Amino acid sequence: MAKIGVxxxxxxxxxGAKVDCTKLAAAMGEHPGVAVSVEYKYFCSDPGQESxxxxxxxxxxxxxxxxxxxxxxxxxTFRKACAEAGLNPYLCEIANIREQCSWxxxxxxxxxEKAMDITxxxxxxxxxxxxxxxxxxxxTRRALVIGGGIAGIQxxxxxxxxxxxxxxxxxxxxxxxxxxxxxxxFPTLDCSQCIMTPRMVxxxxxxxxxxxTYAEIESVDGYIxxxxxxxxxxxxxxxxxxxxxxxxxxxxxxxxxxxxxxxxGLGKRTAIYTPFAQSVPNIPVxxxxxxxxxxxxxxxxxxxxxxxxxxxxxxxxxFEDIEVGAIVxxxxxxxxxxxMYGEYGYGKYPDVINGLQFERLASASGPTAGKILRPxxxxxxQTVVFIQCAGSRDPSKGVRYCSKICCMxxxxxxxxxxxxxxxxxxxxxxxxxxxxxxGYDEFSRRAIExxxxxxxxxxxxxxxxxxxxxxxxxxDTLLGRPVEIAADMxxxxxxxxxxxxxxxxxxxxxxGYDEYGFYNEAHLKLRPVESxxxxxxxxxxxxxxxxxxDSVAQASATASKVLALFSKDMLERxxxxxxxxxxTCAGCWGCVLACPYNAIEQKDILDRSGRIIKRxxxxxxxxxQGCGTCVTFCxxxxxxxxxxxxxxIFAEVMGL
Amino acid sequence: MSIEEQYRTRAKELLSGGAVxxxxxxxxxxxxxxxxxxxxxxxxxxxxxxxxxxxITNLSxxxxxxxxxxxxxxxxxxxxxxxxxxxxxxxxxxxxxxxxIVIFGxxxxxxxxxxxxxxxxxxxxxxxxxxxxxxxxAAEEELFEKIEKMSPQERFSFWQKEFAKCIxxxxxxxxxxxxxxxxxxxxxxxxxxVNTSSHTLGNFEWNIVRAFHLSGRCVxxxxxxxxCPVNIPLRLINHRMAEEVLGAFDHFAGTSKxxxxxxxxxxxxxxxxxxx
Ligand SMILES: Cc1cc2nc3c(=O)[nH]c(=O)nc-3n(C[C@H](O)[C@H](O)[C@H](O)COP(=O)(O)OP(=O)(O)OC[C@H]3O[C@@H](n4cnc5c(N)ncnc54)[C@H](O)[C@@H]3O)c2cc1C
Ligand code: SF4
Ligand code: SF4
Ligand code: SF4
Ligand code: SF4
Numbered sequence: 001m002a003k004i005g006v007x008x009x010x011x012x013x014x015x016g017a018k019v020d021c022t023k024l025a026a027a028m029g030e031h032p033g034v035a036v037s038v039e040y041k042y043f044c045s046d047p048g049q050e051s052x053x054x055x056x057x058x059x060x061x062x063x064x065x066x067x068x069x070x071x072x073x074x075x076x077t078f079r080k081a082c083a084e085a086g087l088n089p090y091l092c093e094i095a096n097i098r099e100q101c102s103w104x105x106x107x108x109x110x111x112x113e114k115a116m117d118i119t120x121x122x123x124x125x126x127x128x129x130x131x132x133x134x135x136x137x138x139x140t141r142r143a144l145v146i147g148g149g150i151a152g153i154q155x156x157x158x159x160x161x162x163x164x165x166x167x168x169x170x171x172x173x174x175x176x177x178x179x180x181x182x183x184x185x186f187p188t189l190d191c192s193q194c195i196m197t198p199r200m201v202x203x204x205x206x207x208x209x210x211x212x213t214y215a216e217i218e219s220v221d222g223y224i225x226x227x228x229x230x231x232x233x234x235x236x237x238x239x240x241x242x243x244x245x246x247x248x249x250x251x252x253x254x255x256x257x258x259x260x261x262x263x264x265g266l267g268k269r270t271a272i273y274t275p276f277a278q279s280v281p282n283i284p285v286x287x288x289x290x291x292x293x294x295x296x297x298x299x300x301x302x303x304x305x306x307x308x309x310x311x312x313x314x315x316x317x318x319f320e321d322i323e324v325g326a327i328v329x330x331x332x333x334x335x336x337x338x339x340m341y342g343e344y345g346y347g348k349y350p351d352v353i354n355g356l357q358f359e360r361l362a363s364a365s366g367p368t369a370g371k372i373l374r375p376x377x378x379x380x381x382q383t384v385v386f387i388q389c390a391g392s393r394d395p396s397k398g399v400r401y402c403s404k405i406c407c408m409x410x411x412x413x414x415x416x417x418x419x420x421x422x423x424x425x426x427x428x429x430x431x432x433x434x435x436x437x438x439g440y441d442e443f444s445r446r447a448i449e450x451x452x453x454x455x456x457x458x459x460x461x462x463x464x465x466x467x468x469x470x471x472x473x474x475x476d477t478l479l480g481r482p483v484e485i486a487a488d489m490x491x492x493x494x495x496x497x498x499x500x501x502x503x504x505x506x507x508x509x510x511x512g513y514d515e516y517g518f519y520n521e522a523h524l525k526l527r528p529v530e531s532x533x534x535x536x537x538x539x540x541x542x543x544x545x546x547x548x549x550d551s552v553a554q555a556s557a558t559a560s561k562v563l564a565l566f567s568k569d570m571l572e573r574x575x576x577x578x579x580x581x582x583x584t585c586a587g588c589w590g591c592v593l594a595c596p597y598n599a600i601e602q603k604d605i606l607d608r609s610g611r612i613i614k615r616x617x618x619x620x621x622x623x624x625q626g627c628g629t630c631v632t633f634c635x636x637x638x639x640x641x642x643x644x645x646x647x648x649i650f651a652e653v654m655g656l
Numbered sequence: 657m658s659i660e661e662q663y664r665t666r667a668k669e670l671l672s673g674g675a676v677x678x679x680x681x682x683x684x685x686x687x688x689x690x691x692x693x694x695x696x697x698x699x700x701x702x703x704x705x706x707x708x709x710x711x712i713t714n715l716s717x718x719x720x721x722x723x724x725x726x727x728x729x730x731x732x733x734x735x736x737x738x739x740x741x742x743x744x745x746x747x748x749x750x751x752x753x754x755x756x757i758v759i760f761g762x763x764x765x766x767x768x769x770x771x772x773x774x775x776x777x778x779x780x781x782x783x784x785x786x787x788x789x790x791x792x793x794a795a796e797e798e799l800f801e802k803i804e805k806m807s808p809q810e811r812f813s814f815w816q817k818e819f820a821k822c823i824x825x826x827x828x829x830x831x832x833x834x835x836x837x838x839x840x841x842x843x844x845x846x847x848x849x850v851n852t853s854s855h856t857l858g859n860f861e862w863n864i865v866r867a868f869h870l871s872g873r874c875v876x877x878x879x880x881x882x883x884c885p886v887n888i889p890l891r892l893i894n895h896r897m898a899e900e901v902l903g904a905f906d907h908f909a910g911t912s913k914x915x916x917x918x919x920x921x922x923x924x925x926x927x928x929x930x931x932x
Contacts, residue, residue, distance in 0.1 A: 583839075584837075584838060584839040584844075586751075586836060586837040586838060587750055587751070588749040588750060588751070588917075589749070589750050590749065590917045590919070590920035591920065593916055593917065593920040593921050594919075594920040594921070594922075596922070602750075612726075615750065633919065633920050635837060635841065635869045636837035636838070636839055636840070636841060637839075637841040637844045637849075638839075646846075646847055646849075647846060647847050650847035650849065651847075
């Protein structure tokens with residue numbers, strides 16, 4: 001005989017103001033199989049949970065229905081309370097009478113009526129619930145960190161310093177990401193390289209970190225605690241074990257005119273190169289597309305120069321399979337290409353540059369050794385104009401969102417310019433100044449008050465060249481009049497966008513992304529560093545535009561999640577998994593294809609002499625995520641989902 | 657030599673040489689216009705084979721009879737293009753090994769019977785592609801269009817009237833080569849999603865389930881339609897579903913033996929964000 005307890009929560013006013021909980025409790029008390037039906041102001045509170053536990057013990061309840069908020073909120077809370085009272089937690093269900101009822105209805109009588117339907121249908125389901133035991137799976141204690149920017153480096157170091165193994169995969173020849181390109185950093189103006197390079201070296205030398213640069217993720221299979229990852233090691237054409245990083249080959253390489261990606265096109269590099277002088281590892285790669293030998297079959301000067309015989313033109317990509325238990329995605333961002341704003345002349349006028357290019361000009365290791373010289377003729381610009389939100393907050397041409405860091409780095413650029421070009425004039429067109437953060441507003445005020453940056457609130461409509469000047473026409477909306485400035489250089493604060501391959505890559509690792517390609521967190525407020533896939537975490541600007549402090553904080557947060565995961569030998573998984581009835585399965589194997597987690601295998605049923613009697617589908621409970629896709633697909637109705645069995649769902653529907 | 661004779665000769669050769677263990681074809685029926693399936697396993701019997709414009713039943717369903725192919729021996733079968741497509745689907749759904757099937761392909765136009773060249777199912781892919789390109793029309797274009805033009809209410813009452821006749825004999829299911837499940841969902845009674853009694857609700861449930869389970873799989877051979885003792889125009893539903901799947905997913909059932917089932921497969925570049 002079922003003895004179900006029904007616990008109706010007022011959720012303060014949230015439910016109580018719309019649903020007549022007393023009436024609901026009375027009605028449920030009458031329902032067949034219900035032994036207890038009570039109401040209370042906050043069942044999730046300590047006394048509330050205690051009363052549920054007491055009712056279970058006193059009445060020997062066989063099932064519990066808590067009519068309250070969404071199961072996403074408190075299913076775990078009440079299931080835990082039930083377990084503490086000796087009831088199998090999977091015999092507890094939540095009837096959602098808040099989000100699906102009181103919050104969306106205006107009429108009290110109808111809301112009460114609907115709450116009765118919802119609760120009754122859950123009572124009917126619970127009567128058919130089975131006791132379930134959590135599934136235990138082993139954990140591989142090794143983390144994969146994808147992306148060697150500041151976020152990835154921080155996550156790798158934190159995990160490694162706690163004694164766990166890390167594989168750090170970076171697709172470029174060197175660690176560093178964007179931070180390595182920056183000159184000084186807001187809000188303290190400390191030199192980016194000086195705080196970055198020691199981190200890079202520490203990561204490369206850490207005994208617990210295996211660094212794979214110039215490497216890409218080919219595929220990711222498996223599930224939390226047990227991922228298998230295939231990594232492609234792109235051929236560097238330089239043997240990493242023989243090369244000493246002397247750099248002789250780089251000096252001798254005759255292909256010297258290649259535009260440097262690291263310097264954003266403002267500098268040149270050779271075909272055999274390291275992205276920058278402080279690269280980690282300090283081992284060059286050959287850029288096959290621009291190498292004279294690969295193009296014409298003649299040259300090999302680098303190989304003749306190399307005293308270690310490290311150059312190998314026949315090198316091929318190799319693959320390595322790695323088993324890991326957790327993955328941190330730290331693949332960063334890109335800056336938007338501003339050529340879409342034809343009116344700003346980016347790409348047309350060499351002295352219209354973007355913020356990242358300005359970083360390279362201002363950087364001591366950059367193409368001008370830190371002098372602000374305009375790209376066209378190497379002359380020091382006396383008047384500069386910065387245009388903020390060049391792409392951001394522009395739903396028609398750019399992106400709808402705020403890139404978050406441009407207000408700050410533009411203020412920084414104005415300061416660096418003032419410090420380096422004495423007497424230079426700075427104008428900044430802005431929409432709003434968003435300087436929320438520790439020391440941030442003070443920083444931008446400093447640009448205005450001490451370094452005399454002239455902020456103009458308004459947009460720029462056009463930039464054109466006239467008599468060797470860049471003419472900038474815009475509007476000052478505070479004064480309500482148009483302005484025209486004759487500038488020597490224009491700097492666009494370009495929008496921060498997702499990596500161009502972000503969506504593709506998300507599919508490779510199986511995580512969600514938003515319309516822009518930034519990766520989705522499991523819950524924006526409560527689970528901001530977890531992806532929707534268990535065991536995959538997000539750090540840095542791949543999730544949304546971020547500055548360095550936020551990227552680092554998030555990276556350390558992912559490390560703590562990974563370490564928590566690694567703190568146990570076995571992982572407990574929800575037992576909500578599919579099972580197959582082999583007797584009725586027709587072996588069509590449609591479910592094998594339909595399962596998005598590759599959790600279903602083909603299985604032969606053999607007789608004693610080893611002959612195949614029947615071929616069926618078989619669910620691997622370790623891989624199954626309980627999504628139910630297969631259940632809906634199976635025509636012969638052979639698949640069923642524990643915790644949501646057909647019998648339960650049917651009873652739930654009929655209970656309405 | 658008529659095609660009937662050619663095929664008898666080929667059947668004789670295959671059977672006497674042991675290349676196939678059985679030939680599934682058409683024999684005389686209860687009257688001049690009816691043909692019934694025959695199963696021949698000795699070369700002496702080939703004279704019983706008939707091939708004319710009355711040979712319309714899709715015989716592919718017999719191939720999945722329990723145990724028939726489990727000895728890995730080959731079986732020959734007379735098939736029209738729809739039947740050949742059915743072989744592809746059955747192979748794609750792991751119900752048979754296409755290597756074991758020797759095809760006696762033919763087609764009927766008016767009362768003209770033509771032979772289709774080929775033995776293995778792959779050899780017919782050009783023919784199948786050309787059918788797909790030709791965008792097959794509904795059996796009764798006029799009635800089909802009339803229903804298309806109806807308002808949802810009118811259409812509902814049209815089908816309500818038709819389904820009211822259904823006696824749940826499941827002849828349509830038995831006749832369909834794609835209805836090979838050992839236990840059909842309608843026979844599952846824990847819980848009983850589909851009402852077994854033949855009242856309007858149960859009849860609707862059954863016919864809608866049937867339509868869904870066959871969308872993207874039905875080859876429009878007409879077996880079900882002909883089998884229905886109360887003449888429900890099942891062909892119209894089948895055709896509508898086939899059109900739907902072709903339009904939405906560019907999926908034409910049975911183009912190859914490795915074709916992925918349309919409702920079980922998804923593409924990684926699918927823009928639907930709910931699929932990870
Ligand atoms: C012009 C400009 C000025 C800035 N100034 C400041 C400042 O002054 N102060 C401040 O706090 N912040 C500043 N920032 C922001 C700062 O650059 C970012 O916060 C920081 O770089 C984010 O780090 P990250 O590791 O998340 O991403 P990234 O630095 O972009 O690193 C990502 C790394 O992942 C690698 N990667 C990408 N995809 C893959 C893949 N599929 N497989 C393997 N590896 C991959 C990339 O090659 C890269 O090395 C500035 C940004 C810009 C554009
Ligand atoms: S879909 Fe159903 S019938 Fe087909 S293999 Fe899977 S479980 Fe078996
Ligand atoms: S419920 Fe079915 S489709 Fe979903 S993960 Fe499990 S086996 Fe795969
Ligand atoms: S549903 Fe009917 S027409 Fe379609 S394949 Fe089955 S028997 Fe043939
Ligand atoms: S053959 Fe006709 S009567 Fe019989 S179950 Fe099918 S639709 Fe109903």
